[in-house]
Amino acid sequence: MSRLKGAAGRDTRAGFRTEPRDCTTSVPQGLLKAARKSGQLNLSGRNLSEVPQCVWRINVDIPEEANQNLSFGATERWWEQTDLTKLIISNNKLQSITDDLRLLPALTVLDIHDNQLTSLPSAIRELENLQKLNVSHNKLKILPEEITNLRNLKGLYLQHNELTCIPEGFEQLSSLEDLELHVGENQIEMLGAEHLKHLNSILVLELRDNKLKSVPDEITLLQSLERLDLSNNDISSLPYSLGNLHLKFLALEGNPLRTIRREIINKGTQEVLKYLRSKIRDDRPTQSDSVTETAMTLPSESRVNVHAITTLKTLDYSDKQKTSIPDEVFDAVKSHIVTSVNFSKNELCEIPKRIVELKEMVSDVNLSFNKLSFVSLELCMLQKLTFLDLRNNFLNSLPEEMESLIRLQMINLSFNRFKILPEVLYRIPTLETVLISNNQVGSVDPQKMKMMENLTTLDLQNNDLLQIPPELGNCVNLRTLLLDGNPFRVPRAAILMKGTAAILEYLRDRIPT
The missing domain is CATH 3.80.10.10 (Ribonuclease Inhibitor)
Structure with a gap:
C-alpha cells in the first residue's frame, strides 16, 4: 500500500474514486487494464486534445473492473498492479500538459512528440525516475x-x-x-x-x-x-x-x-x-x-551570391521561401565550376529541371525543407553526386533511376512519408550513410541490406517497425544503427542503450539455425 499512499499524497482529492465514465470514449478500458499489468500505455495517434484524467490517475483510482468484481482473482489483486513506467501520447493535438503529471512518479519514459505543446508543466520535476x-x-x-x-x-x-x-x-x-x-x-x-x-x-x-x-x-x-x-x-x-x-x-x-x-x-x-x-x-x-x-x-540579402560560386564552388539559393529557382541563379554559374548546390528552405514542389546543367560537376545537393512529393529524373543524371539531402519534404518513394547514382555515399530522407525503405537504395553499393528517421517505415530487408557492403550508418529512429529481423545482425559493417522510437518490443531499451555492436550481437544470437 506504500505506492498508493505516495500517489494519493500528491493529490488530496485522490481517495479511491472510480474512473470517470466518459474516459472510455477516448481510452478503451482494455488498454487501461493491459497498462496496469505491463506498466506501459500507448495512446499515440488518437486525436486527443487533452490527456484524459483516467490516464493520470491510472495508479490512483480503483479500476472499474474491480468494482464489478471482474478479472481479479485471489492471485490478481488490483492494488498489486504495476505502476505505469512508460507513457506514449505522441501524434495527437495536445496543447498543454497539466500538473496531474505528478501522479505518475514511476515514469521512466515519456513520449509526447508531434503535438502542439507550447510549454511543459513545472510538475515535471517530480518525475525523478524519468x-x-x-x-x-x-x-x-x-x-x-x-x-x-x-x-x-x-x-x-x-x-x-x-x-x-x-x-x-x-x-x-x-x-x-x-x-x-x-x-x-x-x-x-x-x-x-x-x-x-x-x-x-x-x-x-x-x-x-x-x-x-x-x-x-x-x-x-x-x-x-x-x-x-x-x-x-x-x-x-x-x-x-x-x-x-x-x-x-x-x-x-x-x-x-x-x-x-x-x-x-x-x-x-x-x-x-x-x-x-x-x-x-x-x-x-x-x-x-x-x-x-x-x-x-557579403550582404545576406544579395539574390545570387556570385562570390560563393567563384570561391567556394557553391550555388546557394537557400532560405528564400520561393516556389521556384529563378533562371538568373543558374545563369550566374556561366563557365564556373560548381560542386555544391543548396536550395534548402524554400517551397519547391519539384526539383528545378536546369539542375541537369550541372551534371558533370556537382557532388553535393541540398533540397531539404521544401515541398517535394517526387524526385525528378534530372536529379538522377547527376553522375558525380555524393551527398544528397532530401529531408523534411513530402516524399513517399524514390525513382528506380536513382540506381545510376554510382557515387552516392550519403542520403538523408528523414521527416518524409516513406512506409518502406526504398528498394532502389539496396542497389546503390556506394552508400555509406542512410538517414531515414521520422517516417513510417514498417520493414527492412536484411538480406538485401547485407549486400550494401559500404553501409556504416543507418538511422531508423521514430518509424513504425513492429519487429527487427534477426538477420539484420549479419550486417556487421554497420557502426551506427539507430532504432529508438519504434513500436517493437525486442531488442529492449536496455540492449539499445548498449550501442550498435551489442544490438547486432543480440540479433545474430536469435537467427534461427
Whole structure:
C-alpha cells in the first residue's frame, strides 16, 4: 500500500474514486487494464486534445473492473498492479500538459512528440525516475528550469521546436548518454561551455538547423561523442581541437565555414578531423583561407551570391521561401565550376529541371525543407553526386533511376512519408550513410541490406517497425544503427542503450539455425 499512499499524497482529492465514465470514449478500458499489468500505455495517434484524467490517475483510482468484481482473482489483486513506467501520447493535438503529471512518479519514459505543446508543466520535476523524454515536433519556446532536476535522464529529444536557448543548469543532467541533446531545428544561437562541462558520457549531439555562430573549445570535453550534427547553422569556423575527438560522423553542410574548404568537407568525417588535427600545430590561416573569409563577408540579402560560386564552388539559393529557382541563379554559374548546390528552405514542389546543367560537376545537393512529393529524373543524371539531402519534404518513394547514382555515399530522407525503405537504395553499393528517421517505415530487408557492403550508418529512429529481423545482425559493417522510437518490443531499451555492436550481437544470437 506504500505506492498508493505516495500517489494519493500528491493529490488530496485522490481517495479511491472510480474512473470517470466518459474516459472510455477516448481510452478503451482494455488498454487501461493491459497498462496496469505491463506498466506501459500507448495512446499515440488518437486525436486527443487533452490527456484524459483516467490516464493520470491510472495508479490512483480503483479500476472499474474491480468494482464489478471482474478479472481479479485471489492471485490478481488490483492494488498489486504495476505502476505505469512508460507513457506514449505522441501524434495527437495536445496543447498543454497539466500538473496531474505528478501522479505518475514511476515514469521512466515519456513520449509526447508531434503535438502542439507550447510549454511543459513545472510538475515535471517530480518525475525523478524519468530516463527518456521526447518532446520533439512541438511548439516549445522555452524549457522549464525544473527539467534540470531530472538527474536520471539519459535521453532528451527537443528537435523541431521554437527554442532560442538552453536553460541554465542544464549541465546538471549528468546522466545524459543518448545525446546532449537532440535540439535540431530550433532557433538556438549559442552553445555555451557551461552546457558541456558535465556531459562527457553523451554519444550523439544533434544541433542541426539552428542559428549557432560558433562551437566552444569545450566541445573536446565530450570524449565519448560519436556523432555530431552541426549542419545548417551560421558557423564560420571550428575549433581545431575538435579533431581530437573520436567521431564516427560529423555533419557540417550548410554552414558559411571560412577556415575549412569544401573539398575537404566532401571527403568525409575522417578527412575533416585529420585536417583539423594538422592545424593544431599551426593555427595561422592559410592564404586560401583568408581569401575565403573575405569572400563570405557579403550582404545576406544579395539574390545570387556570385562570390560563393567563384570561391567556394557553391550555388546557394537557400532560405528564400520561393516556389521556384529563378533562371538568373543558374545563369550566374556561366563557365564556373560548381560542386555544391543548396536550395534548402524554400517551397519547391519539384526539383528545378536546369539542375541537369550541372551534371558533370556537382557532388553535393541540398533540397531539404521544401515541398517535394517526387524526385525528378534530372536529379538522377547527376553522375558525380555524393551527398544528397532530401529531408523534411513530402516524399513517399524514390525513382528506380536513382540506381545510376554510382557515387552516392550519403542520403538523408528523414521527416518524409516513406512506409518502406526504398528498394532502389539496396542497389546503390556506394552508400555509406542512410538517414531515414521520422517516417513510417514498417520493414527492412536484411538480406538485401547485407549486400550494401559500404553501409556504416543507418538511422531508423521514430518509424513504425513492429519487429527487427534477426538477420539484420549479419550486417556487421554497420557502426551506427539507430532504432529508438519504434513500436517493437525486442531488442529492449536496455540492449539499445548498449550501442550498435551489442544490438547486432543480440540479433545474430536469435537467427534461427
